[in-house]
Amino acid sequence: MKIATEAVQVGVEWDTRTGAMTVPIYQTATFRHPGLGQSTGFDYSRSGNPTRQTLENGIARLDGGCRGFAYSSGMAAITSLLFLFKSGDHLIVTEDLYGGTCRLFDRIFNQYNLSFTYVDTTDNDAVQAAITPATKAVFVETLTNPLLKFADLPALSTICRQHNLLLIADNTFLTPYLQRSLDLGADITIYSATKYLAGHNDTVAGLVVVKDPALAEQVYFHQNGAGAVLGPQDAWLVIRGMKTLGVRLDRQQENALRIARWLASHQRVTKVYYPGLENHPDHELMQRDAKGFGAMIAFEVDEHSLVEQLLLKTKLISFAESLGGVETLMTFPEVQTHADIPPELRARLGINNVLLRLSVGIEDGDDLIEDLTQAFEPEP
Template structure:
């Protein structure tokens, strides 16, 4: 089945009672049982909900996996993965990861005896050096937020499988349209479905996809026991969003290329971070494992001052200054004070995330209008 067809029909079955083509919103907390322990699969909505079941089936299908699980947010999905571990276990992760993931690792799980090592994952050798007998998980993010660094999923998977270490890939920036980590050897794929999967800035949700039954059962137990589950309306919204994912990602990618190339030629722009440039350090890897390069990018001005960056951030009209990404509308963001504020400044600077870096989530508007908006703001 071709990608576009798969996204439209993933998880979709006509409602058996009415024939409704769209999955109904089962707005219920509990289910009537004919007799104790005879419940036709549904007992209580924290454990299962028919709307969520349809979405979880869709999650598996769009990532070419066997199983999908829906969570109340991307952070909740990440939280569930780390709960697979025990005190004394160690995790290797990227040194330029999303700030919310870094906060969860350092402020919550570190105090429970889980140790995290932060390395430059652009070179798989750095991961190999960091592995020890306590390493149980490698957490990869590619492209990274916000510097658009690329790591080689297939090479990392080869390394982790040989060592019996789990590999989880945060695929939020790429989406299943551009990249499928399970096909490249990952054990788990994580999405903040709030972003491209929902696609309309109207829902908060997270997702995990996997192929292994035992791993699915362990994660389902955590989902059910810890309770970070999405409501049926949120599940419906993501199901609806997935149906147009391929159309939106095509436009995000087309607009992203136009704007990245335009920014690079602008006399007041010093550097543009976008993984579609042929001189990107890991362009060959990106081209191998991605179908296109998306609409996420960051840039620095030649006037490398925070005040100048803030002036630009506050001067756009079509690009809205806001958290998040992946919606149909374009967003502009200041990572140092917004998405990555939880990372200590010295760590950010060391890893290349400057105080003046500006991040763009390029939407699906007309690219020429977006370029005019940025041109006016940059001046």
């Protein structure tokens, strides 16, 4: 069955008694026991809730994993996964990753003696060279945020197997609709479900999918123990959003390719990062390992003063953080989403004062290009 169909069907099978097409919102903290030493399978909503379980089972099916887990945010999901490691452990991490993840690693978990080395995870030799006796995992974003690099997961998986490392893939930008990271060798997939999976900028959530049952038991232990679980209302919103994942991403990708080509031809744009363009260095690899190129674009303009003009002059396109919703959003990574990355690293990566990030929505593509056109026009 195709991923788009699987997504539509999430939760449909739940209520066999009434035949309800939508899973109910089980807004309850606790569950009554049928007898001493007996359970319905649900006892306390931190440990398990039927609405959340429906979402967790659904994302596991979409991603081809043995078990899924839902958290109160994407950052809560990453935090919970870091409990798999102990003091002294070392992780290799994508260098151009979301600034909030960098903050979590360097300013929170560093104080517990976890160490992180940032490398270009599209460079397999660089990953290999960064491995030490203390290395326990490779954490990769694919696509990366905001520069849209695409790692070779099968090659990274081979390296990880040789050194007995976990391969953890943040697949937020592509979702299972465009890439199933577990099929390509990852052990764990992470999603900020706030983004494309929920898809409507109306809820915050994180999801994790695990391939191996024994590892999944460890992840569940930490999810239940730490308790940063997703509430039933938000779980229901993510389920509802996932049902339209396929049609939304199809439209968003179509718009993104048109806009990327338009930007590439604009005289005030000096560089466009979009893997759907044939000149993108990872274009061919994505054709091999993914079913599309996503709907995120980064681009550089020819002078800093144009950044504020574009952010404030667009009318349909909102100046806002986050991404993946039906509305098109634009942000300035250097001072917003990636402000927590050290300035010297930002400069080396190219996250500079002329770089903008565009999350393309489902509006009419002509209207979006018209909005950008008028925003680029000089002020009278």
